[in-house]
Amino acid sequence: MNRRRVLLTGAAGLAAMAAGCATAAAPVAPPPSPAVPKKDRPVPPVAKKEPKTITQLGRTRVDDYAWMKDDNWQTVLRDPSVLRADVRAHLEAENAYTKAMLASAATLQDKLFEEMKGRIKEDDSAVPTPDGPWEYYTRFQTGAQYPLYVRRPRGKTDGEQVLVDAEAQGKGKAFYDVGQAEHAPDHALYAYAVDDQGSEVWTVYVRDLATGKDLPDPIRNCYGGFAWSPDSKWIFWTFRDDNGRPSKIYRRPARGGAKDDVLVHEEKDEGFFLGVGVSASNRWIVIETGNQEQSEAWVIPAATPTAKPKLFTAREPNLRYDLEHWDGRWIIRTNADGAVDFKLMTASETATDRKAWKDFLPHRPGTLVSGVGAVKDYLVRLERENALPRVVVRNKKGEEYTIAFDEEAYALGLEGGYEWDTTTIRYVYNSMTTPRQWFDYDLATKTRTLRKTQEIPSGHDPARYVTKRLYAKGHDGVEIPVTVLMRKDTPLDGSAPVLLYGYGSYGYPMEASFSIQRLSLVERGWIWALAHVRGGSDKGWGWFLDGRKEKKVNTFKDFISVADDLVARKYARPRNIVAYGGSAGGLLMGAIANMRPELWGGVIGAVPFVDVINTMSDASLPLTPPEWPEWGNPLEDAAAYDTIAAYSPYDNVADKPYPPILATGGLSDPRVTYWEPAKWIARLRDKAPNAGPYLLKINMEAGHGGSAGRFDYLKEIAFDFAFAVKAVGSPEAGGGF
Numbered sequence: 001m002n003r004r005r006v007l008l009t010g011a012a013g014l015a016a017m018a019a020g021c022a023t024a025a026a027p028v029a030p031p032p033s034p035a036v037p038k039k040d041r042p043v044p045p046v047a048k049k050e051p052k053t054i055t056q057l058g059r060t061r062v063d064d065y066a067w068m069k070d071d072n073w074q075t076v077l078r079d080p081s082v083l084r085a086d087v088r089a090h091l092e093a094e095n096a097y098t099k100a101m102l103a104s105a106a107t108l109q110d111k112l113f114e115e116m117k118g119r120i121k122e123d124d125s126a127v128p129t130p131d132g133p134w135e136y137y138t139r140f141q142t143g144a145q146y147p148l149y150v151r152r153p154r155g156k157t158d159g160e161q162v163l164v165d166a167e168a169q170g171k172g173k174a175f176y177d178v179g180q181a182e183h184a185p186d187h188a189l190y191a192y193a194v195d196d197q198g199s200e201v202w203t204v205y206v207r208d209l210a211t212g213k214d215l216p217d218p219i220r221n222c223y224g225g226f227a228w229s230p231d232s233k234w235i236f237w238t239f240r241d242d243n244g245r246p247s248k249i250y251r252r253p254a255r256g257g258a259k260d261d262v263l264v265h266e267e268k269d270e271g272f273f274l275g276v277g278v279s280a281s282n283r284w285i286v287i288e289t290g291n292q293e294q295s296e297a298w299v300i301p302a303a304t305p306t307a308k309p310k311l312f313t314a315r316e317p318n319l320r321y322d323l324e325h326w327d328g329r330w331i332i333r334t335n336a337d338g339a340v341d342f343k344l345m346t347a348s349e350t351a352t353d354r355k356a357w358k359d360f361l362p363h364r365p366g367t368l369v370s371g372v373g374a375v376k377d378y379l380v381r382l383e384r385e386n387a388l389p390r391v392v393v394r395n396k397k398g399e400e401y402t403i404a405f406d407e408e409a410y411a412l413g414l415e416g417g418y419e420w421d422t423t424t425i426r427y428v429y430n431s432m433t434t435p436r437q438w439f440d441y442d443l444a445t446k447t448r449t450l451r452k453t454q455e456i457p458s459g460h461d462p463a464r465y466v467t468k469r470l471y472a473k474g475h476d477g478v479e480i481p482v483t484v485l486m487r488k489d490t491p492l493d494g495s496a497p498v499l500l501y502g503y504g505s506y507g508y509p510m511e512a513s514f515s516i517q518r519l520s521l522v523e524r525g526w527i528w529a530l531a532h533v534r535g536g537s538d539k540g541w542g543w544f545l546d547g548r549k550e551k552k553v554n555t556f557k558d559f560i561s562v563a564d565d566l567v568a569r570k571y572a573r574p575r576n577i578v579a580y581g582g583s584a585g586g587l588l589m590g591a592i593a594n595m596r597p598e599l600w601g602g603v604i605g606a607v608p609f610v611d612v613i614n615t616m617s618d619a620s621l622p623l624t625p626p627e628w629p630e631w632g633n634p635l636e637d638a639a640a641y642d643t644i645a646a647y648s649p650y651d652n653v654a655d656k657p658y659p660p661i662l663a664t665g666g667l668s669d670p671r672v673t674y675w676e677p678a679k680w681i682a683r684l685r686d687k688a689p690n691a692g693p694y695l696l697k698i699n700m701e702a703g704h705g706g707s708a709g710r711f712d713y714l715k716e717i718a719f720d721f722a723f724a725v726k727a728v729g730s731p732e733a734g735g736g737f
Contacts, residue, residue, distance in 0.1 A: 042100035044693065045093040047682035056617060057638045061651065063614065065682050068675040074242060077199040080667045080700065091667070091678060094696040098662075101695055104734025105722040112520050112718035117711060118458040119516040127426070127438045127451045130154050131418035134187055145709030146170045149181050149192065163190045163209065170196075170709075174701035175668075177708035179224045183209075185282075186232040189254055193224050198703030199668040200224065200244070204237060206254070217257030225275050228254075229305040230282040236264065238275055244622030244670045246274040249287055251306070265289075265298055265309055271625035278302065279325035280374040281420060286323055292506070292548075292629040295320045299352075313354045326374040327396055332357060333372050339363035341540045344372065344381075368540045373414060376421045378443045382414060384509060387469075387481040387538040389413070391427060393443055401446070407431045408469040409483040409512035426451070430514040432485040432528075433462040454514070464488060465522065467512065472531075472565035475557045481532040481539065482562050483512045484571065485522055494573035497601065497728045498527045500563055504535030504555035505584035506630060507544035517717045524725070524732070527571055533558035533588075549632050550643050556591040563599055575601045575659070578724040582606030583672055583704070586663075590649020590680065593658060597691070600659040602727025604720050607665050607704055611676040612648035613641070622670045650676070653683045658691040660727045660737045662720065665696075669703040693737050695723070 049064040070076050070084045102109070125139030135154050138147040146166035153159045163183075170176030173196055181192035190209055193202040204219035204226055219226070223238040223246040232254060239248040249265040252258075267274045267289045274289045285300040287309055294317060298309035312323065312330075321334035330347040336357070337343075344361035361369070361381075370389075371382040379394045389412040391403040405412065410431040415438070417426060423444040430436040435454035442448070470482040490496050499521055503510055510530045518528045532538035535547025535555040547555040559579070566572040579600050581589045586608020593603045609615070617634050618624055632640025645651055661684060663677035681696040697719070699706060706716045722733060729736030 041693075042097055044097050044685060045090060046685070047090060047678075049686075054614075054617075056634065057636075057641050059638075059641060059645070061613070061645070063679075064686070065675075065679040066614075068678050068682075069673070070675075073673065074244075077244070077668050077670055077703075078197060078201060080197075083667065087675075091674070091696075091698045091700070094678065094681070095698060095700075098695040098697045101693060101737070102719075102722060102726065105726045108725060108733050109715075109718045109722040112721050113711075113715050115458070115520045115523075116516050116714045116718060119456050119460070119519070120710070120714075121455045121457055124455070128152070129415075129417055129426075131183070132187065134183075136183060136418075140710075141167065145711055146176065146178070149178070149190075151183070161209070163207065164192050169194075175703075175708055177705075180226060182226075182228065184228045184232040184254060185230055188232065189215075191226060191228070191235060193222060193226065195224075195703075195708075197668050198666055198699075198701070198705070198708070200670050200703060201240060204235075206235070208255075215255055215257075219252065220258075223274075225277075227277045227285065229285060230278060230302045231305065234305050236276045236285060243270070243620055245270060245626070249274065249276050262306075264300075270619075271628060273626055279323070281325045281376075284325050288322060290315070290320065291626055293318055293320070295322065297321070297323055299323075310352075312352045313357075316354070319354075322372075324372045324374055324379075326379050331360065331372055331374070331379065333369055335541070337363075340542050340545070341365060341367055342369040344369065365542075366540050368537055370537070371414075373416070373425075375417075375419070375423065375425065375443070377423065378425075380414065380425060380443075382412075384537065384540070387483075387509065387512075387532045389511075395443075403427065403441070405429060407434070407467065409467055410434070411511040411513035430454070432467045432483065432512050432514060432518075433465045435460060435514050456516075469512075470565070470569070472558075472562045474554075474561045476554075478534075478558075480534075480558050480562055480565075482565070483510075483530040483532070485518065485528045487522060487525070490525060490527060492570050494567070494570045494576070496525055496527050496571070496576075497724075497730075498529055498566060498572040498577045499580055499724060500529045500531060500559070500566070500572075500577055501580045501585075502531040502533050502555075502559045502562075502588050503581060503583075503585040504531075504533040504547055504558070504588055506535075507537040507541065509536045509538045517714070517721070520718075521721060521724070524730075527566075529562070529566060529571070531559050531562040533562070535584075548630050550639070552631070552643070553647055555588060556595060556647065559588055559592050560596050560599070563596075574599050576728055578602040578604065578727055580604045580606075580720070580724070582608070584609050586610060586672070586677075587612060587649060591647050591652075593661060594647075594649055594652045594654070594656070597656045597658045602660045602662070602724055603658075604723060605661065605663045605677065605680075606720065607669060607672045607706075608649075608663055608677055608680065609672050610649040610663075610680040613644050613651055615673075615676065616644060621673070650680050650683060653680070653687045655688050656691065658684060658688050658694075660693055660695070660723070662695045662697070662723045664699070664706075664716075664720070666699045666703040666706060667701070671704040674698055 050067045052063045052066040076083050122142040126137045128135035128137040134151045136151045140147050144167040149164040166178045175198045177195045179193040183190045190207045193204045202222040202224040204222050205214045207214050221240050223240040226237040238246045241247045250261045251264045252261050265287050272289045276287050287298040294315045296315040297312040300309050324331040332345045343363040345357040346360045368384045373380045381392050394400045415426040438452040439448045468484050471479040510532050533555050537544045586605035589603050589605040590610040634641035665674045665677040667674050681694045684694040707713045726733035
């Protein structure tokens with residue numbers, strides 16, 4: 001969280017890499033080539049079995065592959081070199097087997113990578129964001145994996161000053177990622193967070209911009225988030241404990257060291273997330289803590305940043321709220337009084353208790369208020385209705401107008417700025433056919449200025465493609481939005497292979513955004529489909545609530561309903577659909593593979609959360625206590641145990657006609673630990689040996705997000721896509737498995 005940015009960043013994830021399209025046509029749905037005879041196939045690793053019996057709430061399960069979890073896993077996250085030898089040997093054998101199985105697709109993988117790379121403007125730069133005498137931005141040099149963080153005098157095109165050269169600093173490192181990076185309000189210092197392992201253990205460095213040197217004694221064991229006080233004298237930061245959780249907020253003098261750190265706030269509930277920021281008005285430092293069901297905020301007057309935090313409103317069961325400060329009062333986005341899709345309330349600066357809140361914008365069922373931002377004279381909010389976003393602007397007189405677009409499906413978000421006394425905001429528009437466009441919008445005159453259009457060096461013609469919004473009927477009658485992208489000449493007779501992507505957890509919506517990666521498949525005659533299943537917030541917060549805890553199975557059934565609907569419409573046919581999802585979307589992949597294995601031509605689970613009952617029963621893991629509100633607590637709740645056990649992909653593998661399955665992971669991943677995909681693949685081979693094949697690829701030098709370099713990341717996507725093309729038997733991938 002970085003609340004010094006005046007406007008929220010939209011849920012569209014608009015920091016995604018620039019994207020584009022290949023122009024060369026390819027034959028649609030070539031006939032499958034014969035698979036390699038089994039006798040000539042590489043031999044898969046056979047994981048040893050060490051049965052571990054676990055009794056819990058009167059229920060017993062046996063885990064044959066629990067040994068893959070290194071007892072020293074917390075140290076492994078920070079230093080993968082200490083991984084136990086037998087575990088390392090097994091993972092390396094799996095990687096070797098996967099490489100051998102996809103050897104015939106290696107040329108295709110290289111080709112896919114080059115296509116994607118060709119759609120990136122290698123010397124691209126962001127639109128500068130002004131703040132006082134400077135404007136700040138990032139830019140890439142040709143061939144660089146990582147960006148430069150730079151500034152230049154406002155309104156000038158020369159005089160650029162390099163603040164951080166991430167490419168130079170990341171040289172020779174297997175992994176290097178700069179997270180939050182931000183200048184102090186007085187422009188004298190620059191703080192930036194670095195993760196050089198992929199384990200999300202961040203170190204925050206503070207650079208003196210007069211000398212270009214980092215100050216001694218950086219902030220270590222940081223969760224990644226920090227905030228400058230508006231007077232530039234202090235930096236507030238979030239501590240990461242030994243279990244990988246944000247548990248404390250500290251304050252440090254801007255030029256101080258660890259000896260100067262002062263504990264500002266400690267969160268005792270290990271199930272709560274914690275962060276710190278500054279209100280858009282720069283009047284308040286805000287500490288926010290909470291989970292999916294309740295939240296709490298503490299505030300500090302920015303004029304006295306060393307003051308003791310004041311409780312805004314105490315946490316209550318099922319009460320969520322977050323804060324913005326505008327027009328001399330607090331604007332509260334909350335689900336109070338049964339406002340499932342959130343409403344806005346207000347409170348004075350002095351009376352902030354729940355009883356003092358007043359209604360400001362009423363609750364409108366089905367219209368999700370997903371975020372609020374502000375500049376001096378305007379309040380701006382992001383809303384979502386029926387899987388489409390919009391921006392609503394309100395002035396101090398209460399007059400409102402909407403910024404929306406006419407395409408069937410699109411993505412829209414707001415980019416944060418630094419300045420308060422301005423009438424300009426920046427929004428980013430794109431769709432699955434339209435590259436990203438950055439607009440500066442004058443709130444007073446309602447005029448917009450196009451600042452940048454995403455450049456596709458290899459060329460892109462939106463007229464070659466079509467995006468459609470379909471609706472599939474769910475098992476219980478709900479209408480599930482589906483967004484599809486295809487070439488205009490793609491036949492709708494079931495012959496085109498389909499990549500069906502889904503997520504469906506934590507209330508994250510699936511954005512109908514532009515992507516350079518997916519167009520490599522579309523240009524090969526594929527249809528790319530996004531399933532806006534329950535568990536996301538695509539149709540409001542109720543859409544999320546209907547896909548969690550005891551209702552989690554709705555997520556899986558929705559995805560299957562979408563696939564069946566695409567078959568019925570002749571967009572697809574069984575065994576010609578590749579299902580794709582990552583993290584909690586990987587749980588979706590494991591579940592639908594168990595439920596309807598005959599439907600899929602292939603399944604890709606990227607960093608898949610598949611060992612659900614074991615993970616949710618291990619309170620030492622970083623995300624387990626914070627995620628009990630999402631899944632339920634199987635340590636204390638028998639009903640939650642039974643619900644999870646009934647769908648947990650790892651626990652429900654059986655002798656079924658599974659399609660080819662690819663699972664990927666990262667050795668230093670603190671979110672979905674490496675042993676989850678490793679155990680899943682081992683059990684698939686054991687329980688269903690005559691199906692598959694089952695492939696595992698573990699990045700031994702990265703974490704949850706995979707490689708941080710922009711080109712290395714594309715190589716990983718190209719690998720996944722090469723698997724998908726091979727899974728449907730394309731000659732370009734050397735035939736099927």
